[in-house]
Amino acid sequence: MPKPKKKSTRSTPAVAAAARRRAPAHSPTAAPAPVRLARVAKGKKPQYFSDPAIDKLLWMTLTLMEELSVTRDRLDTVERLLAAKKVLRRAELEGWQPDAKAAAERVAARGRYVDRMMRAMHVELEEIAGRGMPKSEEEVVAAVES
């Protein structure tokens, strides 16, 4: 695997000024922080297998299955568009190398992808941190029935 080039972390006045221009943190004109919607439903998640590890693995497998399907769809879209516009033949795709910008964008996208895959682990950490989850689904059913 090629080693990534080390970036200079040295801060110069010019760099700091540029950083300030890029990030007007408390400027009154700054856009409000985007609204984040919840991704996890309240309620106790059942354990399906005798070993909870299997639950996590299946969780990941299905997510992976989804993302692979998404990727195939996207790739298919691109290849069909390119062929229709007579830009590229499939054979030309082989042997292509990304430039630095493309490589950096891929690193970021890959990071987001791994975050999504690792949700199964974070859910457990969130439960440990205590989100006021009921102890069991039976408890929820009983509470609602009463």
Added chain:
Amino acid sequence: MPAFKAHAMQPSTLLDEQARQDFVGALRGHLSGRLMPGAYKVYESRVEPAFRARQGRAPIDQDEIRKPMTQDSFYQFWSAMQRRSQELLWESVIDPTERELPELLQRSARLRAKKIGKSGKGRRRGTLRLNPALEIPRYHRAADIHLQPGGYHTDFTTDDVSAGVIYDKGINLYMGGALGPENNLMGDTLLAYLREKHPARQPKRILDIGCAIGNSTVVWARAFPQARVHGIDVGAPVLRYAHARAEALGVAIDFSQQNAEATDFADGSFDLIVSHIVLHETSKSALPRILGECRRLLAPGGLMLHLEIPRGRTVIEKFMHNWESYNNNETFARYMTGIDLQAEAMKGGFPAADVLVDQFIPKLDVAQMNYTEHFFWKILAAHR
């Protein structure tokens, strides 16, 4: 299958977002259509015979087979995947909603602010009355129904509509499009029931309880354009969305945030009260209170019609229906399995003779559902 109607209150989808929704559709289609019948097969071929061998008799209720079924490897995998598919479904709808929320909030505000045309000739507009002091019932707070994160009642921002945006597209995906282009199937079904069984009725004041995004309410308002139609729900974000959505569709409905157990409408306010698969999302104590409130709100001669899902006849059917209770936060569905709806209506004050618990398979062009002997609608009908 008719495409979901992309009205003004739905977000666009980027390429990958659309692909995720498409995948969820394919996955759920397989899990429900191809693998779920397998759960019945493993019950018949190994779980039930093993039970008989151990106990010397057949299982008598769904609770008896809960343990052996949840220990069956096929059922475990199906169940775990079904659960994950439901989570993926919401995720696939939440992503585009979150991304386009600023625009959706603007569109909602614009649609809801519109008044009757300047000349006074414009169509009547619907209204929205929210009550921030309303206590959200425990059956909404205890767990997020159907695993929709935040449920129907959580505001993630000011004047939020996200729960409604997500629910609308979510139920379309959940039913693989079978609810119709405007998620209209349940409204159409109950309307067909009214027209078949009570053809002379022309209601003037209609109330839809637990209306959520008003998908069924719109059906009633369109069917009876002379009627004043109200929709109530406990969730503010779904009601804001319902109002904006109805306006986008050009339908005037008066929405208000109220608990159907005790509303602020005057006695005898309505000649038709309807609900669409709402009762099984309530609670043991709330259900008779809701039916009692319906009775109070009905004018003399008025009719109430509640559409419900039958919850199975055999032990395994009941068990499979109640997958929803333990795995999909339909926490009250289990209790509904054994319920006597006529008795519940009587607790609400209806004399037995005025109550009918009916079954209905609509003869509708819009019924894209595959009605079978295992699937038909249950209807609780009662008149004042």
